[in-house]
Amino acid sequence: MIQELFSLEGVSKSFERDSNAIMALAPIDLSVEREEFVALVGPSGCGKSTILNMVAGLLRPSAGRLHYDGRPVNDLNLRVGYMTQRDTLLPWRTVADNIGSPLELSAHRTSKSERGDKIDRMIELVGLKGFEKHYPGELSGGMRRRVALARMLVYDPETLLMDEPFGALDAQLKLVMHDEIQRIVGIGRKTVLFVTHDLAEAIALADRVVVFSGRPGRVKTVRTVDLPRPRDVFRIRFAPRFTELHEELWDHLQDEVNRA
């Protein structure tokens, strides 16, 4: 049975600037199932991040209906973990303390020893062993992204919202992280909404890819990725089916990129 976890029905968003309403996102319909991995691809400024902000409850839709698990999202949606585009690590906390910060909150209260174990596991997972005591200011952009990823995963939220999580990583590390995220999502039975510029990344990871047009954002096409799971993220891009999907979606995306 198909089980819908959250849905946008005719949801649009406009911002006020100099008393002019600027449409950031044209009315969109999107329904995401439980344990589905949906990637949003499109040119900059097409409102992809706006969608994540609305699902997280940080922004209200200007029109339309946004439901999460059958209920309208009127307040912060605490069932999502959100890895924003700009990392929000606390500069005065070490890598380990940043990762462990959700576990210090009463909402996820964890004993000190258990917290330590979880942090260690996360640090290992994102490959930051030896950097536990470093401060964010001492890390590269890619390492900071991995700390942010670990901080989101450590308290095990039901849905993961990720805004270009691997944009700053080099090609090899990106693949390693793809492998990890696929594993984590599979084991944890997570639902994922994933924003990226990288079409190959979207196809390699997602069950469905949504291609957006430029500002104001509109859904241009939605494609189900019928590649079998589990996927070998290191080799999948050489599979003929991957190439076909990539070419098909690239045709849609190219028009938008050229126009932008």
Place this chain on the structure above:
Amino acid sequence: MTYAARDSEESLVVAAGRSPSGEGPLAQFLTSRGGRLFGQFIIVVALLTLWEFGSGAFLPRLWVSSPSAIIAQLYSWFADGSIWVHLIGTVSSAALGYLLGAIAGVATGLLLGLSARVEAIASPFIVALYSLPKVALAPFFVIFLGIGIESKIALVAVTVYFLLLYNTLDGIHDLDRGWASTYRLMGANSREIVRHVMLPGIMPWVFSGLRIAVRYAFTAAVFGELIAGNRGIGYLIEESAGNFKSSGIFAGVLALVVCSVSATQAIARVERTVLHWKT
């Protein structure tokens, strides 16, 4: 090293707008740490020599005194112990006022910063009071609290209070909004956001306020002593001036400089420990 390599290196330095450091032994010496200290030492010695031997020759001794007379004055004050009551008076009114003003300033800043609405209402009053030169209030405190230490403490506290209030508010405005929204999404309540995000986040601003406030605290304390009082370094300076004893004025000023610089250094040291993540 080949000459060609040396050449290109130097031209790079020149292109960067600095003089080539490797040109002569003297220049090289003066850019080293020891050399710089030596240079500064030479400057101090030269000025003191000029002061000492110029005094009475081409500088009127009555006005400028002389380094030896100032040292002698300080020595006699310490020898008969007469300076202690003044030193303790100034330092204790500066320190107590500083402590009161700083705590109240940060606390008020936090309270106002928690609510944008309350801050909007309070804002014009704070701006007006912050812009007011607080020393103008000194006569009021004297009438109200007398010529004892209380009026000095009050003057210092008011001065420091507004500095810290302003810096705390600036710090709150400067907080990355992403921090709080991230914490909220992780399930943090308001108290946890204050404790985990706001308080540590404003520390750089609070400490820069605390550092600056030291010299304002001494300024306010001394001003209070200058206009009314019977003890304190400010009183000592005033009394020396009344007796045309310029050595006493300079000796008092020197004592103040030492106090203010050491207090500032102490704060800066605590700041470096607390904000060690900044470097």
